[in-house]
Amino acid sequence: MIADVAPDRVTEIAQRVADHAHEETVYANSAMVFDRDDDGTVLASQPDDKLAYRAEPGGPLYIYGCEDVPVALAAARLAREAVRGQLVADGWSILHASAVVRDGQTVLTLGGKGAGKTTTALLLARAGWQLLANDRVFIRREDDRLRVLPWPSAAAIGLGLLDALDWYEAVRERLRSGEQLHPTQHQKVTDALLSGSRTPLWKESGKELKPQFFPDQLASWLGLTLATEGHAARILFPTITPGAEPAVVDKDRTVAPGDFFTPGTEDRYPDVFGLLPTESTGNEPLLDLLGTLPRASLALGHDVKANTDLLKRIAA
Numbered sequence: 001m002i003a004d005v006a007p008d009r010v011t012e013i014a015q016r017v018a019d020h021a022h023e024e025t026v027y028a029n030s031a032m033v034f035d036r037d038d039d040g041t042v043l044a045s046q047p048d049d050k051l052a053y054r055a056e057p058g059g060p061l062y063i064y065g066c067e068d069v070p071v072a073l074a075a076a077r078l079a080r081e082a083v084r085g086q087l088v089a090d091g092w093s094i095l096h097a098s099a100v101v102r103d104g105q106t107v108l109t110l111g112g113k114g115a116g117k118t119t120t121a122l123l124l125a126r127a128g129w130q131l132l133a134n135d136r137v138f139i140r141r142e143d144d145r146l147r148v149l150p151w152p153s154a155a156a157i158g159l160g161l162l163d164a165l166d167w168y169e170a171v172r173e174r175l176r177s178g179e180q181l182h183p184t185q186h187q188k189v190t191d192a193l194l195s196g197s198r199t200p201l202w203k204e205s206g207k208e209l210k211p212q213f214f215p216d217q218l219a220s221w222l223g224l225t226l227a228t229e230g231h232a233a234r235i236l237f238p239t240i241t242p243g244a245e246p247a248v249v250d251k252d253r254t255v256a257p258g259d260f261f262t263p264g265t266e267d268r269y270p271d272v273f274g275l276l277p278t279e280s281t282g283n284e285p286l287l288d289l290l291g292t293l294p295r296a297s298l299a300l301g302h303d304v305k306a307n308t309d310l311l312k313r314i315a316a
Contacts, residue, residue, distance in 0.1 A: 003075035013052035100129035106230035116238035130227035146232035182212035244301035246310040
């Protein structure tokens with residue numbers, strides 16, 4: 001990766017892409033247009049972020065921008081994708097799950113957006129587990145066990161959840177003293193925290209705007225203990241419903257192929273620059289072993305203590 005603040009290169013590449021037949025996608029929540037030459041060179045532009053890219057087969061990936069922070073974020077993001085490609089080539093898969101660890105044993109929480117993956121992980125982390133990940137994990141079968149690693153990225157925690165877990169004021173005071181959260185955080189979220197507003201914020205698309213924490217801030221700001229790896233031991237499938245009494249429900253949900261991120265299903269980081277392997281071994285061996293783990297489907301409400309009491313009992 002070679003990254004540089006170079007406005008002239010941004011303009012040049014953006015014009016080159018615009019002048020040729022190109023494809024469109026959304027990368028890291030920002031519109032991207034890109035063109036692939038006959039020799040495999042990829043030129044791409046993200047006009048809203050004032051970023052441009054050039055990737056030659058077998059050569060470096062160049063990242064250009066007009067300001068240092070967007071360039072640094074893009075470089076870090078693509079460096080992570082390159083590492084991800086190496087891990088996938090080495091047999092790792094990416095599971096859409098949060099994870100907490102105790103004594104090396106990992107509790108995985110799965111479900112769609114809004115199901116409660118982050119809430120479950122944070123409640124257990126507050127109750128003594130170590131937090132491994134709040135949204136995705138790397139997972140690989142090693143003999144008869146499933147090893148789990150964290151996905152390195154900012155952690156998103158909604159304003160309402162911050163308030164419910166009694167972290168809101170501590171975070172607000174740090175911001176008011178001049179400290180900063182992750183630079184991907186929307187300015188509206190920063191303004192809300194500084195003003196003391198706890199009302200959830202939403203994009204026009206319906207996606208919630210949330211405070212974005214550096215991974216280390218989960219420890220230094222929120223007091224959580226972080227884990228670096230573990231082995232899958234139990235699976236939870238929560239559903240959060242306002243007013244619900246926390247309980248185990250009679251629903252035999254299992255891990256399915258759709259719970260994994262693949263190059264074909266990745267929704268946030270499509271493989272525009274060819275950083276991921278074109279072939280994979282498939283997730284069937286993982287699904288077989290995940291299917292043998294104890295699992296439970298849960299109904300959760302908005303009562304933090306009642307939710308925590310149930311989770312502590314089920315996750316033990």
